[in-house]
Amino acid sequence: MIDTARLKAWLRRYAELIHVHKDELTALDATIGDADHGTNMDRGMQAVLHILGDEEDANENIRPAELLKQVAMVLISKVGGASGPLYGTAFLRMAQAVGEKEQLNEEDIAQMFAAGLNGMKERGKADLGDKTMVDAYARAVSALSSSLAEGFPLKESLAQAISAAKEGSDQTIPLIARKGRASYLGERSRGHRDPGSLSTVYLFEAALVFAGEGEINHA
Amino acid sequence: MLEQGMDTPFLRPVGLVLVSHSQAIARGTRELAEQMAGGMVPIRDAGGTLEGAIGTDTMRVIAVIQDVLKLAEVAIVLMDLGSAYLSTETALEMLDKSFRSRVRLSTAPFVEGAIIAAVTASTGASVEEVLKEADAARFLPKQ
Numbered sequence: 001m002i003d004t005a006r007l008k009a010w011l012r013r014y015a016e017l018i019h020v021h022k023d024e025l026t027a028l029d030a031t032i033g034d035a036d037h038g039t040n041m042d043r044g045m046q047a048v049l050h051i052l053g054d055e056e057d058a059n060e061n062i063r064p065a066e067l068l069k070q071v072a073m074v075l076i077s078k079v080g081g082a083s084g085p086l087y088g089t090a091f092l093r094m095a096q097a098v099g100e101k102e103q104l105n106e107e108d109i110a111q112m113f114a115a116g117l118n119g120m121k122e123r124g125k126a127d128l129g130d131k132t133m134v135d136a137y138a139r140a141v142s143a144l145s146s147s148l149a150e151g152f153p154l155k156e157s158l159a160q161a162i163s164a165a166k167e168g169s170d171q172t173i174p175l176i177a178r179k180g181r182a183s184y185l186g187e188r189s190r191g192h193r194d195p196g197s198l199s200t201v202y203l204f205e206a207a208l209v210f211a212g213e214g215e216i217n218h219a
Numbered sequence: 220m221l222e223q224g225m226d227t228p229f230l231r232p233v234g235l236v237l238v239s240h241s242q243a244i245a246r247g248t249r250e251l252a253e254q255m256a257g258g259m260v261p262i263r264d265a266g267g268t269l270e271g272a273i274g275t276d277t278m279r280v281i282a283v284i285q286d287v288l289k290l291a292e293v294a295i296v297l298m299d300l301g302s303a304y305l306s307t308e309t310a311l312e313m314l315d316k317s318f319r320s321r322v323r324l325s326t327a328p329f330v331e332g333a334i335i336a337a338v339t340a341s342t343g344a345s346v347e348e349v350l351k352e353a354d355a356a357r358f359l360p361k362q
Binding site: 034036040076077078080081082084085086088089092123124179180181183 | 268269270272273274275276277278300301302305306308309312313
């Protein structure tokens, strides 16, 4: 079962991945956007780290929903670009989806991610093929749900979700952007990966900690 | 009521909120619109990030909407680019329901829309009229 402490481990891992890949995300955004995705996400996730407190901190009294809501507020207030409201809305909807639960099972996790996807799609008015984070996120969500439904354990299902997200991110490369600043480039947005789709891959990669994987990586 | 100006306890029918990625654009557009409205319309700007960099700040959008709603029945929000729209919609989701129902979003061109909305609102026009006039700003000839 996944409790608040485990959700915190996920967020710490996500902050770490964003921090490590900050320059890569910003470089991608420099090509087709406003060159701030890595910096913005890193600023947001560092602020999230701040509210998570120490790893040894026994102060895990808050419910998962409360934690997710706090994360949403931090992202919305600290990430200056469109990613703030987009990820922020995803986390707000995740918080609603987990409701009053203290512990989340595999199904709850799948539903949590699915609710986040709906929030993100609604906020960005984006769908598959628009060359956005949705291209990675939607594929990850459906891979996760169908793998769990087929009876695979969480670890394998998350691995499926991660490869689906990566595939979705790869598929943004030949697309013409239809949303955001990149859409002003039209044809010229072809041939470049959408930076948001990559930060979404890391969100799912970090989620391996739900299956007790990849928690400590100080490489 | 119109003659009583903004220091009356009466709410004006319409106030404006200007959301831009740039603090300078938001501020400058507000100054321009205020001059045209002759002080008859509450207008607030929310431009740039908290640090004054290029971007939008949802929390500031929330704060200025609440500010305008202290002075006007309805706040019309104008936004410059896509993610200003995203931030504003997020702000709406986070606002209290009683406030949310008093906010309208305009997709009018930012500068021209703000000026026309301010001028129209200063005549005491209704929200619908202000929205319609602001929207027509996209067809406004430059000369």
